[in-house]
Amino acid sequence: xxxxxxxxxxxxxxxxxxxxxxxxxxxxxxxxxxxxxxxxxxxxxxxxxxxxxxxxxxxxxxxxxxxxxxxxxxxxxxxxxxxxxxxxxxxxxxxxxxxxxxxxxxxxxxxxxxxxxxxxxxxxxxxxxxxxxxxxxxxxxxxxxxxxxxxxxxxxxxxxxxxxxxxxxxxxxxxxxxxxxxxxxxxxxxxxxxxxxxxxxxxxx
Ligand code: CDP
Numbered sequence: 001x002x003x004x005x006x007x008x009x010x011x012x013x014x015x016x017x018x019x020x021x022x023x024x025x026x027x028x029x030x031x032x033x034x035x036x037x038x039x040x041x042x043x044x045x046x047x048x049x050x051x052x053x054x055x056x057x058x059x060x061x062x063x064x065x066x067x068x069x070x071x072x073x074x075x076x077x078x079x080x081x082x083x084x085x086x087x088x089x090x091x092x093x094x095x096x097x098x099x100x101x102x103x104x105x106x107x108x109x110x111x112x113x114x115x116x117x118x119x120x121x122x123x124x125x126x127x128x129x130x131x132x133x134x135x136x137x138x139x140x141x142x143x144x145x146x147x148x149x150x151x152x153x154x155x156x157x158x159x160x161x162x163x164x165x166x167x168x169x170x171x172x173x174x175x176x177x178x179x180x181x182x183x184x185x186x187x188x189x190x191x192x193x194x195x196x197x198x199x200x201x202x203x204x205x
Contacts, residue, residue: 001026001107002122003202004115007129008167008175009078009160010140012186012194016129017111019195020202024109029101031112031119032081034064034094036072039080049080052087059084059093074149075159082163085113086170095119113167116178125202128177129194131187136160 005017021028047054116126137157167175182201186194
């Protein structure tokens with residue numbers, strides 16, 4: 001069983017994917033964290049996020065099994081991740097890892113931008129999770145402030161819109177729903193209601 005959960009930044013796909021995996025007894029992979037780790041290594045080593053050679057070198061040598069999410073959840077790292085993620089060779093370097101993860105027993109839920117379109121086009125279920133930009137900015141703003149970042153919802157909104165635009169318009173693996181994805185708009189749903197809607201989709205009810 002493979003479940004693909006895609007969607008724009010801060011749409012709630014991570015929370016949903018993790019809960020689905022727990023509920024169904026499946027493995028879970030947050031593929032955004034891989035791109036964030038690449039972004040973090042670029043910045044940490046003094047490279048520009050758009051430095052293609054450095055990004056490919058990092059993507060090819062990073063231990064993908066040992067990514068620690070502490071310090072990766074900042075707006076700056078998200079931006080660097082999105083710039084590096086537009087590079088075809090960066091994406092190619094981590095594609096097989098994601099596919100092999102998806103094939104592990106007893107099955108997996110993967111969340112990202114291109115899971116249903118590129119990484120697992122034959123997934124058993126595909127969800128494309130959205131929410132209005134304002135709702136997403138409010139949710140992410142709250143998260144960031146809780147973790148100690150001093151940032152307004154307006155600043156978060158500008159960051160999300162810039163990142164979504166880049167993710168949607170890039171030439172390789174752009175953010176878009178797979179033709180056979182179920183759209184799930186969580187603008188007016190709390191976590192519990194979004195989870196119930198996702199369970200209904202994957203159980204076909
Ligand atoms: O948590 P949030 O939705 O803000 O972002 P994320 O899922 O952690 O992803 C960070 C960035 O990585 C995105 O803006 C994308 O540019 C990139 N990404 C991607 O290109 N493909 C994926 N499968 C996952 C993330």
